[in-house]
Amino acid sequence: MTSKRPKFSNLALIEESDVEYDLSIFALGFESRAVNLLPSVAKRTRALLALGFDHGRELAYEENKRAFSDASVRVEDGLSDREFEEVLRGHLKALDGESHRMVFVDVSCFSRFRLASIVHELFSLSQSLGAGLTIDFAYSLAKFEKPDSIRQPNTVVGPAHRAFAGWSQGGYSSTAAVLGLGYEQDQALGVVEFLQAGEVWAFTPKSPVVEYKAEVDKANDLLLSEIPPNRVLEYDVCAPTSVLATLESVVRGLGDGHSVVLVPFGPKIFVLCSLIVAAMRNEIAVWRVSQGTAIKPSDRAASHVQVGLRVAFPPQDGSSSISSNLGSQQS
Structure with a gap:
């Protein structure tokens, strides 16, 4: 594209x-x-x-x-x-x-x-x-609504769309995962293990609805404990241009040595920014991860x-x- x-x-x-x-x-x-x-x-x-x-x-x-x-x-x-x-x-x-x-x-x-x-x-x-x-x-x-505490396995894991499967076209031996974190319990950790990512970056949302932060941190505490602090970046949900700039900078830095896959959990505005960055950089993949029919509406x-x-x-x-x-x- x-x-x-x-x-x-x-x-x-x-x-x-x-x-x-x-x-x-x-x-x-x-x-x-x-x-x-x-x-x-x-x-x-x-x-x-x-x-x-x-x-x-x-x-x-x-x-x-x-x-x-x-x-x-x-x-x-x-x-x-x-x-x-x-x-x-x-x-x-x-x-x-x-x-x-x-x-x-x-x-x-x-x-x-x-x-x-x-x-x-x-x-x-x-x-x-x-x-x-x-x-x-x-x-x-x-x-804000308190998340469901029942853990369900991920049943849908792969490119969000065929146009965003770019990472599989690369010849790199290492995969870098760039995650947007939400309050889905341990789902981000599961996809990191699935990808066997050699390098992991995480974006955590700063939201005007302040109740979200504690739940996001709680749902991802194990993953966050394993990522170096300088690779955990907070983003402002209300400033998408800043999100785009930071996300593209991280992706650009990783692209020379890794197949890069973006995995946007959390607010849809981060999903949108991930897709836009990937649309401008064909080699970047965007994945979706879901519990499929196990999700309770x-x-x-x-x-x-x-x-x-x-x-x-x-x-x-x-x-x-x-x-x-x-x-x-x-x-």
Whole structure:
């Protein structure tokens, strides 16, 4: 995947922006936060799209579906992952390159596979839109809920998407694992053992929802005790441009001697940053690790915290582009 390097900026509060979007994309799932950002963009988007799953029609699902329908959102429901990619690609192809295009994506409730597919398709789209493309990614941080203390084995371990399997193409004898830590009990440790990683780096989230920190530390205490302190980096959940810069710096330093695999547990904003870094560096892999069907569905309500990242691809033909500062706070 090759593309002009985009410019990045942290978004200001989504509801205070006056940007008009050609397309806004949401996940239709069972978490109530799935519709949290909808009112902020519904009236200033030409086409609204909610993409559903072929499972998980429980908890807040029906209420979310009604909310999308009431807002005149086009709902594509019951999609397998393969169908999701086909539908997404079809809607993105409808964006012609005659003028600069603006796309909004709420990443809060997409699975890692689907978020990887979105990043891959949008980076690919940027190559065909001569007048340029800007994507505003947004994330509703969930209210704190104490994690499930029952440990389940990882049943899904591998690349988040075929486009992010880059590490397997290298000829290095050593693998470096770069982890984003969440409060999934010992899952990060399990994937380090699976990879037999020769070098391990860990990113721990600093969140405005302060209750998360103690649980993240507790869930990863054994792993953290085995990693040198200078390889444990704290990142600000609300500053994705800083996360991108630090993550890319670490990956660049490791890339000369290792096959590098990013394993983003924790907040979706770190998942997004990992995918963007890998999209710009083809040799980097992004893995997903999951307990599969053993995961117990739980509703995640939105907190007061919203995080946004603008990814602006410049025009390819020298035509004028919108300002990267429009509706955002420059990093």
